[in-house]
Amino acid sequence: MPSYADPQTVAQYDEPYAGAMRRGFLESAAALAKEPMPIPVQKVAGLDPYEMRAREMAGGLGGFTPYLEQGAQMAQQGYGTMQQGREALGGAQGMYGQGADVLGDAQSMYGRGAGMYGKGTDILGEAQGMYGRGAGITGQGTDVLGQARGMYGQGAGMVGQGADVLGQARGMYGQGRGLVGKGTGLYGLGTQMTGQAAQMFDPFAAKQFYNPYEQDVVQQTLQDLEKAHTQQGQADRAKAVSSGAFGGSRGRLMEQERERAFGRGAAEAVGGLRQQGYAQSQQAAQQAGQGLGVLGGQLGQFGQGIGQLGGQLGQFGQGIGQLGGQYGQLGGQLGQFGQGLTSAAGQYGQLGGQFGQFGQGLGQLGGQYGQFGQGLGQLGQGLGQLGGQYGNLGQGLTSAAGQYGQLGQGMGQAGTGFGQLGMTGQQGLMNQMGAFSKLGQQARGIQDQMYGAQYGAAQQMAQEPWKRMQAWQGHLGMLPQGSMTQYGSQPGSGLANYLKLFGMV
Numbered sequence: 001m002p003s004y005a006d007p008q009t010v011a012q013y014d015e016p017y018a019g020a021m022r023r024g025f026l027e028s029a030a031a032l033a034k035e036p037m038p039i040p041v042q043k044v045a046g047l048d049p050y051e052m053r054a055r056e057m058a059g060g061l062g063g064f065t066p067y068l069e070q071g072a073q074m075a076q077q078g079y080g081t082m083q084q085g086r087e088a089l090g091g092a093q094g095m096y097g098q099g100a101d102v103l104g105d106a107q108s109m110y111g112r113g114a115g116m117y118g119k120g121t122d123i124l125g126e127a128q129g130m131y132g133r134g135a136g137i138t139g140q141g142t143d144v145l146g147q148a149r150g151m152y153g154q155g156a157g158m159v160g161q162g163a164d165v166l167g168q169a170r171g172m173y174g175q176g177r178g179l180v181g182k183g184t185g186l187y188g189l190g191t192q193m194t195g196q197a198a199q200m201f202d203p204f205a206a207k208q209f210y211n212p213y214e215q216d217v218v219q220q221t222l223q224d225l226e227k228a229h230t231q232q233g234q235a236d237r238a239k240a241v242s243s244g245a246f247g248g249s250r251g252r253l254m255e256q257e258r259e260r261a262f263g264r265g266a267a268e269a270v271g272g273l274r275q276q277g278y279a280q281s282q283q284a285a286q287q288a289g290q291g292l293g294v295l296g297g298q299l300g301q302f303g304q305g306i307g308q309l310g311g312q313l314g315q316f317g318q319g320i321g322q323l324g325g326q327y328g329q330l331g332g333q334l335g336q337f338g339q340g341l342t343s344a345a346g347q348y349g350q351l352g353g354q355f356g357q358f359g360q361g362l363g364q365l366g367g368q369y370g371q372f373g374q375g376l377g378q379l380g381q382g383l384g385q386l387g388g389q390y391g392n393l394g395q396g397l398t399s400a401a402g403q404y405g406q407l408g409q410g411m412g413q414a415g416t417g418f419g420q421l422g423m424t425g426q427q428g429l430m431n432q433m434g435a436f437s438k439l440g441q442q443a444r445g446i447q448d449q450m451y452g453a454q455y456g457a458a459q460q461m462a463q464e465p466w467k468r469m470q471a472w473q474g475h476l477g478m479l480p481q482g483s484m485t486q487y488g489s490q491p492g493s494g495l496a497n498y499l500k501l502f503g504m505v
Helices: 016-034 049-132 137-200 203-209 214-243 249-346 348-476 494-501
Strands: 008-013 483-488
Touching: 016 348, 049 348, 137 249, 214 249, 249 348
Parallel strands: none
Antiparallel strands: 008 483
């Protein structure tokens, strides 16, 4: 065993090829460490064309606002029409009330006519009594003078009643003129609606009822036909290539025939869609025209009825005016009769002879009372008929109010339909946007996966030299460790020999 007294030197030697391989590995590792490692940048996919298309289509969402606004306007117009129906119903109730008042007046005039007729009978009885009391009437001159004064008062009262009746006649005549004006206005409105209904039968009136989605359907149909035509052309050319006939005259003839068939099919499909849309729009316009025509005719008939009622009120006012004149004439006759009685009071001697004539005058007065009572009865009948006409007019107004209500409901339903049409179109556009967005997300996801795969490959390529050096470092352990040479002292030389000499070792 070597010691400090007997030193040894050990030299380690590698095999030449192993040393060269280790030295080459270290040189390669040093050179690789000096080179900068490439840093890959991961890409992110942008918006897909389908997603961009969905964003562009989002600008069309506001295009359905006019349908919603038009639906709201039609609903408001329907509500206004229903309000007109309520006003007409209130007018009908007023007509009912006026008819009831007129019937009450008729009953009152019936009673007054009966009372006057009874007075006429009493006066006739008095006239017969005056015939029998002709001899004693001379002593009753003072009483006759008092009766003359009473007759003056009755005549003045009847003249006042005649003035009141004339005022009522003027009021009814004014009401008649007002009703005639209302009837004329309603008749003009009915005529205007009839004209609007006639305009709805104009072929150009169907334009406002066109379906706004017809152009989209036409474009989609043309796109489908173009796609099918392209696919058929590709299939025919592939078939011609497989059979070796591509580019021949037969292929050109087939291509021309396919183009003509495509043109005919596209024209027939688009023409059918256009014809169907025009027919539907024209039918909707004609239905609207028929509804306006029916309503205009009903308003015209209603206006004629109101005008006729106004004429009847005017005629009735004229009848009442004639009755007021009769009141005035009767008052004048009573005044003249009072004058006769006054003269009879001054002529006591002649009154006895004239008493019989006075009895005749009373008889005539009783007959006039009877006639006036009959006139009041006839006037009561006329008022009863007028009350019935008021009731009929109230029924007509009630029917018109119902028609207004139905028209308002129809306009409200049409407004709801327009609103639903706008919401349906908007929902369809949103669904289409969702479909485009989903397709764009799928395409963008595939592009992101492709960019991710490229980024992973770039990372692996950047790490590949280092992984290769690590693998090579692991293989270096398999190289041989080389040979070892030891060097020691020789016998009789060196410090060891001297130590041995002195017995120290």
